Amino acid sequence: MNIIKNRYLYFFISLLIILPGLVFMGLNWAKTKEGPLPLAIDFRGGSLLELQFAGERPTQEKISSLYQEFSTEQEDLNAPIIQPLDQDAYSIRSKAMSDETKGKLIAEMEARFGAKITVLNFTSVSPAIGAEATNAAGFAVLMAATAILLYVWYAFRNVKHAYRYGAAAIIAMLHDVLVVLGAEAMFGYFLGWEADALFLTALLTVIGFSVHDSIVVFDRVRENSTVLRRVPYETMVNHSIIQTLDRSINTQLTVMLTLLALALFGGESTRHFVIVLLVGIFSGTYSSIFNAAPILVVWENEEWKTWFKRNPAEAA
Amino acid sequence: MRNKNTWLILIGLLIAFSLWVDLSKYLKLPNPLNSAEYLIDRNVDTRLGLDLRGGLQALLEADVPADTPIAAEDLANAKSILENRANALGVSEVVMQVAGDRRIVAEFPGISNPEEVVAALKQTALLEFVDMGATPLPEGSVIQTDFGVENAPATTESGETIYHTVMTGAGLKTAAVQRGQLANDYLISFELKPDTTTLFGEYTSTHIGQYLAIVLDKRVISAPVIQSAITDGAGQISGNFTQDAAQTLAVQLRSGALPIPIKVVESRTVGPTLGEESLRKSVTAGLIGLAVIILFMALYYRLPGIVADLALICYALFSLMLFKMIPVVLTLPGIAGFILSVGMAVDANVLIFERLKEELRGGRNLRQAIDLAWSRAWPSIRDSNISTLITSFILFVFGSSFGASIVKGFSVTLALGVLVSMFTAITVTRTFLHTLLDGVKLNDHPRWFGL
Numbered sequence: 001m002n003i004i005k006n007r008y009l010y011f012f013i014s015l016l017i018i019l020p021g022l023v024f025m026g027l028n029w030a031k032t033k034e035g036p037l038p039l040a041i042d043f044r045g046g047s048l049l050e051l052q053f054a055g056e057r058p059t060q061e062k063i064s065s066l067y068q069e070f071s072t073e074q075e076d077l078n079a080p081i082i083q084p085l086d087q088d089a090y091s092i093r094s095k096a097m098s099d100e101t102k103g104k105l106i107a108e109m110e111a112r113f114g115a116k117i118t119v120l121n122f123t124s125v126s127p128a129i130g131a132e133a134t135n136a137a138g139f140a141v142l143m144a145a146t147a148i149l150l151y152v153w154y155a156f157r158n159v160k161h162a163y164r165y166g167a168a169a170i171i172a173m174l175h176d177v178l179v180v181l182g183a184e185a186m187f188g189y190f191l192g193w194e195a196d197a198l199f200l201t202a203l204l205t206v207i208g209f210s211v212h213d214s215i216v217v218f219d220r221v222r223e224n225s226t227v228l229r230r231v232p233y234e235t236m237v238n239h240s241i242i243q244t245l246d247r248s249i250n251t252q253l254t255v256m257l258t259l260l261a262l263a264l265f266g267g268e269s270t271r272h273f274v275i276v277l278l279v280g281i282f283s284g285t286y287s288s289i290f291n292a293a294p295i296l297v298v299w300e301n302e303e304w305k306t307w308f309k310r311n312p313a314e315a316a
Numbered sequence: 317m318r319n320k321n322t323w324l325i326l327i328g329l330l331i332a333f334s335l336w337v338d339l340s341k342y343l344k345l346p347n348p349l350n351s352a353e354y355l356i357d358r359n360v361d362t363r364l365g366l367d368l369r370g371g372l373q374a375l376l377e378a379d380v381p382a383d384t385p386i387a388a389e390d391l392a393n394a395k396s397i398l399e400n401r402a403n404a405l406g407v408s409e410v411v412m413q414v415a416g417d418r419r420i421v422a423e424f425p426g427i428s429n430p431e432e433v434v435a436a437l438k439q440t441a442l443l444e445f446v447d448m449g450a451t452p453l454p455e456g457s458v459i460q461t462d463f464g465v466e467n468a469p470a471t472t473e474s475g476e477t478i479y480h481t482v483m484t485g486a487g488l489k490t491a492a493v494q495r496g497q498l499a500n501d502y503l504i505s506f507e508l509k510p511d512t513t514t515l516f517g518e519y520t521s522t523h524i525g526q527y528l529a530i531v532l533d534k535r536v537i538s539a540p541v542i543q544s545a546i547t548d549g550a551g552q553i554s555g556n557f558t559q560d561a562a563q564t565l566a567v568q569l570r571s572g573a574l575p576i577p578i579k580v581v582e583s584r585t586v587g588p589t590l591g592e593e594s595l596r597k598s599v600t601a602g603l604i605g606l607a608v609i610i611l612f613m614a615l616y617y618r619l620p621g622i623v624a625d626l627a628l629i630c631y632a633l634f635s636l637m638l639f640k641m642i643p644v645v646l647t648l649p650g651i652a653g654f655i656l657s658v659g660m661a662v663d664a665n666v667l668i669f670e671r672l673k674e675e676l677r678g679g680r681n682l683r684q685a686i687d688l689a690w691s692r693a694w695p696s697i698r699d700s701n702i703s704t705l706i707t708s709f710i711l712f713v714f715g716s717s718f719g720a721s722i723v724k725g726f727s728v729t730l731a732l733g734v735l736v737s738m739f740t741a742i743t744v745t746r747t748f749l750h751t752l753l754d755g756v757k758l759n760d761h762p763r764w765f766g767l
Contacts, residue, residue, distance in 0.1 A: 050590075052587075098434075098580065098583075099374075099430055099431045099434040099435075099580065099583050099585075100431055100434070100435065102431065103430075103431030118587055118589070119585060119587050120586075120587045120589070120590045121584075121585065121586055121587060121590060122430075122583070122584065122585040123582075123583070123584045123585075124582065124583045124584075125581070125582045126581040126582065128581070129375065129377075129581045129582050136714055137714070140710050140711070140713075140714040143710050144706065144707050144710045147706045147710065148703050148706055148707070151699075151702060151703060151706060152699075152703070155699045155702075197723055198649060198723075200714075200723070201649060201711060201723050201726050201727075204707050204710065204711050205653075205656070205707065205726075205730070207707055208703055208704040208706070208707035208708070209704070211700075211703040212660075212663075212700040212701070212703050212704050213700070215696065215699045215700040215703060216667065216696045216700050219695055219696035219699060219700075220696075222695075223692070223695075243674070244670075246670050247663075247666050247667055247670045250616065250666045250670075251659075251660075251662065251663040251666050251667075253612065254609050254612060254613075254659045254662045254663070254666070255656065255659030255660065255663075256659075257605060257608045257609060257612065257659070258605035258606075258608070258609065258655050258656065258658055258659040259605075259655075259656070259659070260605075261601045261602070261604040261605035261608060261655075262598070262601045262602075262605065262652060262655055264601070265597060265600050265601035265604055266597050266598050266600075266601035266652070267593060267594035267597040267598060267648065268594075269367070269590075269594055269648060270594075270598070270648055270649065270652050273649065273652065274652065277656070
């Protein structure tokens with residue numbers, strides 16, 4: 001099995017997976033005019049109220065007009081987005097709402113619709129906090145990438161061109177970040193899923209896992225580069241990938257099995273999170289085998305010098 | 317691995333201790349030498365986060381323009397005042413933490429009236445000096461006062477005494493801690509504003525020997541006796557205070573009202589039913605995931621796989637023990653982080669077993685192969701896990717500054733899981749393998765190893 005020989009095929013496959021994601025990010029942006037991903041109130045600010053009605057559930061119009069009545073100049077509650085939950089509950093989204101207003105609103109609903117109401121879930125985030133959280137999230141991702149780059153550089157300091165390992169791990173990681181963002185863009189476009197704090201958690205976990213996988217392959221390259229001195233670089237890297245292949249696949253299998261159990265049997269509230277993790281971890285294994293180590297070879301051969309030239313050997 | 321037996325005993329003890337912690341809600345170990353003392357005496361009940369048991373989480377922010385700096389002391393004082401208020405409301409297990417330099421995260425597990433709690437937090441505190449006559453009430457008593465009430469009756473309709481408020485905290489200029497004459501005795505000295513000095517002087521000169529209670533939000537903080545008339549507007553409160561108690565009281569006297577105005581910028585309420593259901597489902601999912609992994613490892617890696625399964629069960633026991641001892645508050649993502657780390661825990665074993673197979677194929681005998689597999693797999697286990705620890709740490713920092721306790725819970729369990737999994741991989745799996753296999757000849761049973 002020669003993975004290195006077909007490296008450009010595997011890079012192409014990665015591109016094929018990433019491109020549609022980018023397209024959907026663009027579509028989301030065109031649709032909402034806000035950004036590439038539909039953001040949850042954690043990042044955008046606003047309120048989410050999930051109510052369960054004992055007895056008859058009022059119509060969405062009635063709730064909408066009640067929200068309108070409670071709307072004031074300070075607290076704009078006009079045009080809430082109402083979605084049914086199961087048979088007896090609604091999830092209602094609006095701009096940020098104080099606990100006092102929520103209390104009054106529910107009391108009014110109980111009086112007007114004559115149904116006992118249980119608050120399943122209420123979240124309200126002010127827009128300023130949301131914006132700040134978004135910035136901090138971007139910063140967290142950058143910090144994680146930098147810290148990992150520095151660590152990998154340090155861990156491979158005894159190998160020639162140690163920084164290449166760090167950089168290759170980061171490129172593979174960016175690949176996984178793009179795959180996850182692209183998948184999220186599609187979930188958002190088709191299913192209306194919103195990126196929340198848990199999505200960020202999943203993304204950062206994928207970053208950790210992606211690098212984790214790349215390092216295992218690199219570790220073999222590190223070891224083999226001292227043992228197999230006479231072997232050509234490409235063969236040595238390919239050999240390292242093959243040697244760690246069983247491990248890569250088995251580890252991925254065990255992690256994906258646990259995640260699958262969570263997705264199938266875990267609660268509704270973590271499903272989005274778990275599915276994002278599934279996508280990211282699959283991508284992480286792919287990128288560590290088919291991107292990270294092959295990038296080392298591309299770099300060693302400085303192949304970009306011939307990318308834009310006619311190469312008689314390749315043309316033939 | 318020379319001290320195999322020592323390791324076996326250590327692991328055995330650790331398993332026994334973990335089982336003990338995992339299966340109990342409260343740990344009590346009497347001291348055999350002194351029956352009145354306990355060597356261990358602590359609550360190890362599983363702590364559930366708000367998303368699993370229901371409750372309110374509010375992120376409070378100083379309500380001042382964003383570029384105004386806020387003294388760390390003010391924020392800490394505001395926190396302790398808010399804590400007192402919440403406790404006065406009778407809400408138990410309140411957790412308040414300063415987050416960043418202008419926010420406080422407040423968590424109220426299991427409450428059903430979030431609106432009232434939030435309203436109470438936002439009110440301004442009221443400090444009163446109350447006339448108690450000759451019979452002081454103990455600290456912590458909740459009383460009725462006539463402050464702000466015109467022509468108050470002597471008792472409420474239900475018969476409670478209504479006490480007279482001499483003055484409020486608004487009359488204080490400063491309050492500071494002073495050392496008393498004895499060691500470890502502290503007093504609080506205070507100074508009054510000019511207009512209250514006269515009033516206070518008149519009152520104290522006619523009430524010497526009686527008790528003047530200091531009452532915060534209708535709760536008695538202390539009830540010192542008036543020892544002499546205070547006419548110069550400066551006085552002392554003595555009451556056998558420790559340094560900490562005196563410090564707290566001085567803070568409360570200075571700032572009975574919050575030192576900084578507070579607003580609610582984020583509020584999350586989870587109903588208890590949703591939490592219960594999520595918990596049940598997550599635990600089921602975790603058990604199914606664990607069972608599938610155990611099966612997979614045993615089928616694929618045969619004998620070493622079964623040893624890894626034993627190590628995995630140890631891993632689960634140890635982690636749960638740590639969660640309960642530290643204690644880690646379990647949230648839904650926290651449980652997901654734990655389940656994910658089970659998958660990662662297997663990774664260390666997988667790395668080692670793949671190496672073991674290679675070394676065995678290379679013709680080593682079992683004992684050598686096991687040791688070699690360990691030493692060769694270790695750098696990749698170490699380096700890969702450190703990268704996961706780095707991201708957990710960054711997640712933790714992010715979670716702490718935003719009160720996003722869900723993110724924090726996930727990062728803590730993931731990091732703990734990674735650390736424990738490294739520990740079990742290098743100690744438990746290795747010891748077990750040596751114990752079981754050192755006497756076995758590989759050539760007799762190659763199938764045991766999937767060769």
